[in-house]
Amino acid sequence: MRNPNVKILIIALVLVAAVGAAGLFMSRDLLTPVPSAPEGAVQAYLRIQVKDQVWEAIPLTDGGEYVIDQQDGKTNVVHTTATGAVMHSSTCDNQSCVQQGEVTLENRDSRVLANMIICLPNEVILEVLTPAEAGMEAK
């Protein structure tokens, strides 16, 4: 391997192979088909907890709005899509729940609070659940 061109060629090949491998590795997620729910089926559920009271999971729909009024000046408003929920507004002092943003089926594994939105001052917890987690798996 005296020829410097051969060396350069080998280095180039190794680099191309490395980049290709890295590309393949990173595109794995893109290649895996996302299981799509059948048309019209509920994709996600929302479970609301107020203080120590847990409500039955609600099937999520686009454009849904839920007002959690605790009758003592504490009110939280939740907006939903078919696969996610967001705390639209809250009467709490720190507004942390509003800033926690939207939870969706797609982002819930990468969020710090996972599938939850928590309003500590008003003691409200929202959880976005899959049908299986909500105990509503289609039979």
Add this chain to the structure above:
Amino acid sequence: MNATQKQARRIAICGMLLSLMLVLGFVESQLPVAAGIPGVKLGLSNGVLIFAVYMLNVPTAYLLMGLKVLLSGMLFGSPSAMMYAFAGGVLSLTVMCLLSRMKGLSPVVISMVGGLAHNVGQVALAMIILSTPKLVYYMAILMMVGMVTGLATGLAANGIIKRFQKEKTPKV
């Protein structure tokens, strides 16, 4: 110094440290640190408490912590924020006081453990109040964050303690 002078000196130093903590608390409430993680703060006044544990005494440190939580809550916070700050403060300060009795531990390490303990105390209270065990994962993240912020405040406190010891300032 006679007894009255000592007493006056103690009150003056406590007042100064308390106002320092309140100012630091206000400053950090204006800083957007890690907006993605709710509940993350620098905990700058922790540095003052470490100074108090090392240069003053344990009861004074507890007094300062309690007053800081109370006044800070009344000035910039709310009753619920006060409750969480108190839970974190008591646990953190207790752990730091115990560790400061052990030989060979630097204030920096103690501050890191204190920062960790502070966040454990807060999230533990949240888990009790919300009666949900699901915050364990969040607690783990906040424990790591607490160690990092504890490292920062510990380094600052350590530098100040060293300089004070060099100056041979009489203990209060």
